[in-house]
Amino acid sequence: MIRRLSTVMAFLTVSVLSYGQETFPRNGAYDERSGRYAFTNANIVVDSKTTIQNGTLLIENGLIKEVNKQVKIPSGTVVIDLKGKYIYPSLIDLDSDYGMPDVKTERRAGGGRATPQLESNKKGAFGWNQAIQPENEAATLFTPDARKAEDLRKIGFGTVLSHSHDGIVRGSGALLTLTDESANKAIINGKASSHFSFSKGTSTQTYPSSGMGIVALLRQNYYDADWYGKSGKTQEKNLSLDAFNSLKGLPSIFETNDKYSVLRADKIGDEFGIQYIIRGGGDEYQRLDEIKATKAPLILPLQFPEAYDVADPWDADLVSITQLKHWELAPKNASEVAKASIPFAFTIAGIKNKGDFWKNLRTAIEYGLPKEKALEALTSVPASLIKAEGQVGSLKAGLLANFLITSTDLFSKDNIIYENWVQGKKFIVAPLNATDIRGTYALSINNQPTGKIQISGTVEKPEYKVILQDTVKITLKAVLTNELLTITYQPDKKRQENVRLTGWFTGKGLTGEGVLPNGNVVPWSASLSEKYTATAPKDSAAKKLAETGKIVYPFTGFGNEELPKAETVLIKNATVWTNEKEGILQGTDVLVQNGKIAKIGKSLSAPSGAKTVDGTGKHLTTGIIDEHSHIALFTINEGGQTSSAEVRMSDVINPDDVNIYRQLAGGVTTSHLLHGSANSIGGQSALIKLKWGANQSEMLIPQAKTIKFALGENVKQSNWGDVARVRFPQTRMGVEQVFYDHFIRAKEYAQNWKTFNAKKTGTAPRRDLELDALAEILASERFITCHSYVQSEINMLMSVADSLKFKINTFTHILEGYKLADKMQERGIGGSTFADWWAYKMEVKEAIPYNAALMYHEGVTVAINSDDAEMARRLNQEAAKTVTYGGVPEEDAWKMVTLNPAKLLRVDDKLGSVKAGKDADLVLWNANPLSVYARPEFTMIEGTVYFDRKKDEDKQKTMAVERERLIQKMLSDKAEGKPTQRPQGAQPRMWHCEDIVGVHAEHAEEK
The missing domain is CATH 3.20.20.140 (Metal-dependent hydrolases)
Known part of the structure; x- marks a missing residue:
């Protein structure tokens, strides 16, 4: 009867689906019945908030007609009793x-770098x-x-x-x-x-x-x-x-x-x-x-x-x-x-x-x-x-008949999906009304007692064992189709001879015919001797939620379980390096309130609730500012075109970079995150405060608007090999032409917008993000930091700037700055350089350790930068080198990593010195900050301590304990047989100017 009903239902379903496509020609006779089904006595989960007990779901023509406790079932409906079963939306x-x-992503045959493909290969007006x-x-x-x-x-x-x-x-x-x-x-x-x-x-x-x-x-x-939707269609056809x-x-x-x-x-x-x-x-x-x-x-x-x-x-x-x-x-x-x-x-x-x-x-x-x-x-x-x-999405009248028939709660481990109905068509996942044949049966073959058959497991997925007369347990192969059961087992594994039994369930047992290893066909039967009894769950109590460690900010080593907060702090009796006309003040107090430096003086009183820090024998300075950094970024070069002025480093800030914390430990509070040097006109820089645990927007100083340019070997791709002889420029002469071409276009672009904005009529120019950035340079709203080495090229860019009337703000690296410091001083161009880093390529062969001092003595605003995650941790020592190489006074040397970069970045109104009203970005050192023995006791940004040396020791201990706890937990998983994966190193990337992730980078910022 069950098989017959299934056949009828399958025929009706096919008939309905044949009827579904009205516009298609008919070929032969077919049934046009509506495919109406009523599923009764079910627990119908209409949606997450509504369940109908013992309800009825009525469907017709692939749609839900009605869902209710009581439904009037039309004549001719196929009724399916689902007593005890559940219906859920699919x-x-x-x-x-x-x-x-x-x-399928194309890969270069034989590996290696591919020839740059600058334009689209797609044919058509796209x-x-x-x-x-x-x-x-x-x-x-x-x-x-x-x-x-x-x-x-x-x-x-x-x-x-x-x-x-x-x-x-x-x-x-x-x-x-x-x-x-x-x-x-x-x-x-x-x-x-x-x-x-x-x-x-x-x-x-x-x-x-x-x-x-x-x-x-x-x-x-x-x-x-x-633009295209408003006016561009008149100028071009673009299907994309x-x-x-x-x-x-x-x-x-x-x-x-x-x-x-x-x-x-x-x-x-x-x-x-x-x-x-x-x-x-x-x-x-x-x-x-x-x-x-x-x-x-x-x-x-x-x-x-x-x-x-x-x-x-x-x-x-x-x-x-x-x-x-x-x-x-x-x-x-x-x-x-x-x-x-x-x-x-x-x-x-x-x-x-x-x-x-x-x-x-x-x-x-x-x-x-x-x-x-x-x-x-x-x-x-x-x-x-x-x-x-x-x-779709629920079981309501008018929706598609997309639903599941299940044995119990959909999320139960023991749940079985019996059927999945899609647009009113049944798809069988497991037998809906499977006969329960579980139990212990006395097995007889050829009318001779042979042993027992034990059937356990679930109704839908039984598990079988044969126990022969000699108590040998044998796992058998069994296939159950409706009531028809086929069994295969080997009485003697050594001989590997199979007994094959086929029979059907009679209600009281099993009966049928079998084939012995010698080929004889014999009768067999199995009478039920003991009904199956399900084993009760070991623990019926509510399951306890899985326990985990705590989330930390940022989600990495040295992260904080709670984000640090700004405090009112009075630092007493310290040696204060003000970077102002007052110079270095001995035995001086500094009061920090509301993220600002509130007062500087002697014998200051601590306000109520203030934290007092004894600075006796210690030195208090403003935080170090790194003018040239690549930390806290997911990637640094957009090398696809010779100009990438449209890209923004603020789009790829990585607050989880452990180098933030490491540099706080070295007294750095602010970093200027630059694009690399893969092209003549790089990307828009980002200036961030190293607020460990904060998000991207909280770290960013939005008013700082700079952009990276570059000269030299990197921009003409001289180290890319012959396959890269495609992208312009390929020579230093070409680099000059890039600047002229782009700025001339930017002048015209800015003028077009000026004309349009004045008239407020006509067609607006097309917005171009690349030219926007260059137009901001021409309007003195964005400022250039240029990667540079060689005197001739530096002279070239100054000449281009003079002729097109834009300003260069800073030459960075500038290792031959000593040769033209006078020209830089005349134009008000700053120099951000290394103290003694050279000999890493031909462009730096004429670098000297006196470079910073010679530019300083010429009146250039000089900064000492890192361009390196490791060097930034000791920028105080890099500044000290200018005292040795060139006799720069200590206070002025210190300004090269504090006030001077603040001036170059145009944030010296808030940063760079210890002055009332400025941001409380402060470092308390255990010694003169220019000493190789100096190290920060704490580093503060806007009144919040983001690095504390004593707490750092606690963090390291906590991290070691947490690490071992997790390792032990993983070892337990492995012991339980759970799948594991091979460890893979995940060291933070130390970026440098020339680093490129890959020409065909996918998710480049995450790699």
């Missing part, structure tokens, strides 16, 4: 590539950059994939939002059901969304080659699309911009892979009035407050890192504390996001073995995620995010 994934063509592909339409690319659809249906999915995962702008996504029919039936919204990422994908084009280049390209594309503009009203989904990329994506959205739905990387818990402030809904992955195999102590040393802690805390991510009331959906993207989906989801629940939130994240939330709540 699941939805918003980050799928189901049915999309494979994305945009200039291959990574911008808004013309890609998932609906036109889609081809149903029966195998993948089945794999997804088995774990409960009925609907996916699919798109081509290729490029920065990826085009439109299609909302698809996982039916096994044609694309015409599967597509329920051909343009449901637009998609973005920070990955170039398959593009082999040179630009962009960095994270900040990707941001700049995407921003420029938005501005171009706006046409497509981009057509997608603007759709939900926009941005794929990222870490917490800072989430913030970066949202910043782009804010600029253009777009609230992205952001696909995160699973570490959102590490910066939850900032991510919540974006108001962005999230799509969270359910892939968690495996434990590292740390049995070998040397291997264990390779694993960073960040990796250890993330392994432990990653399963808690969804719980923390839910607690923060951030709307989120789940995706199975990134899970290598899709069968791990439910295991990982249950792990997230064990770590505190409420089941209701888990259900919403897989049904109603993804539906609402893409405005499809009128089609």
Whole structure:
């Protein structure tokens, strides 16, 4: 009877689906019945807030007709009794590539550096950059994939939002059901969304080659699309911009892979009035407050890192504390996001073995995620995010008949998904009404007692054993199809001869025929002697939430469990290096209040609640300012074009870089983060305060507007080899021409905007981010720091600046500055140099240790910089070298790493000296700061102590204990047989000017 009913239902389902495509020609006779089903007596989970006990779900023509406690069932309806069973909405994934063509990235044959590809290889009237592909339409690319659809249906999915995962702008996504029919039936919204990422994908084009280049390209594309929509169509045809503009009203989904990329994506959205739905990387818990402030809904992955195999102590040393802690805390991510009331959906993207989906989801629940939130994240939330709540995501009248029939609570470890119905069509995952054949049976073969058959496990997945008369237990192979059972076992393993039995369940036992190893066909039977009794759970008490360590800020070694706060501090009786006309003051007090230096004097009284620090025998200075640094960045060079003035280093600040903390330990409080020297016109710099644990925006000093230029070997790619003889310039003469060409264009650009703004009529010029930055230089609103070595080139750029009437603010490196210090002084150009760093390439062969002193004596504002994460930790000693080499007075030498860089960066109104009203960025040294024995007791920024030497000792001990705790926990996982991965080193990158991640960098900033 059961088999007959299944056959009838399958026939009706096929008939309904044949009826579904009205516009297709008919070939032959077929049934046009409506496919009406009523599922009765079920526990129907309409959504996370509504469950109907013993309810009825009525569907017809692939749609839900009614859901209620009592439903009037029309005549001719197929009624299916689901007493004790559950019905849930089928699941939805918003980050799928189901049915999309494979994305294959081209690789250079034989390896090595590829010849730069400056322009797009894509044929047709499309945009200039291959990574911008808004013309890609998932609906036109889609081809149903029966195998993948089945794999997804088995774990409960009925609907996916699919798109081509290729490029920065990826085009439109299609909302698809996982039916096994044609694309015409599967597509329920051909343009449901637009998609973005920070990955170039398959593009082999040179630009962009960095994270900040990707941001700049995407921003420029938005501005171009706006211009094109208003007036650009009259000047050119651009199919890419046409497509981009057509997608603007759709939900926009941005794929990222870490917490800072989430913030970066949202910043782009804010600029253009777009609230992205952001696909995160699973570490959102590490910066939850900032991510919540974006108001962005999230799509969270359910892939968690495996434990590292740390049995070998040397291997264990390779694993960073960040990796250890993330392994432990990653399963808690969804719980923390839910607690923060951030709307989120789940995706199975990134899970290598899709069968791990439910295991990982249950792990997230064990770590505190409420089941209701888990259900919403897989049904109603993804539906609402893409405005499809009128089609999928719950079990309400009028929606698609996409639902699951399960044995119990969907999130229970013992739950079984029996069927997954998609658009009213049944897909069997496990037998719905399987006969319970579990128990102990007396086995008889050829009418002779042989032993026992023990059947245990679950109703849907029984487990079998044969016990022969001699009590030998034999594991057998068994296949159960409805009531038909086939058994194969070997009575004697040595002889490897099989007994094969086939029979059926009679209600009281099993009976059938078998074939013995000698080929004889014999009868067999098995009578039920003992019913199966399920073993009660060992512990019925509520499961305790998984315990984890604490989140620290930043999420790395030396992180803070609580962020430090500004204090009122009175520093008594110190030797104060003011950098002002008062000079060095002995036995002086300094009061810090509200993040500022409030008072300087003797015998000051501490306000109520103030912390008093004894400075006797110690030296108090303003914090060191590093004029040329590359720390705290994910990448430093956008080398794809000769000018990258449009890129911003502020887009790739990495607050988790341990070099921030290390440099605080050396008295550095402010760092000027420069673009590298891969091109003549580099990117816009970022000036940050080293606020350890703060986020990117809190570290940034926004009023500092500088840009990096470069001269010499690096910009003409002289060390790139013959394959790079493509990009202009290839000579030092060409570098000069680059400056002339770009600034002449910038002058014209600025004039066009000036004319337009004056008239307020006509067509607005096209916004160009590159020329914006250069126009700011011409207007003295942005200031140049130029990488330089050789006298002739420095003279060249000064000549270009004189003729085009713009100002060079600073020459950095400037190792031949002593040859033309007089010219620099005449033009008010500063010099930021090394104390004695040279002999690392031909351009520096004429460097001398007296360079800083000679420029200083000529009246140039001189700074000593690091350009190196290690050197920055001892800039005080680098400044001291100018006393030895050239006789610079101590106070003036100290200014070279404090007040002078503040002047060059135009922030000396707030930084660079100990003066009432300035920011309380202070360092208390145990000795004269120019001594090799000097070290900071504490380093303070705006009244907040970010490095304290005594607390540092405690931090190191705490970190060692936490590290060992996590290692022991990983060893326990390994002992339990859980999967592990090989340790991989994760040392912070020490960037230098010439470093380039790769021409075809994908997620370059994260590598």
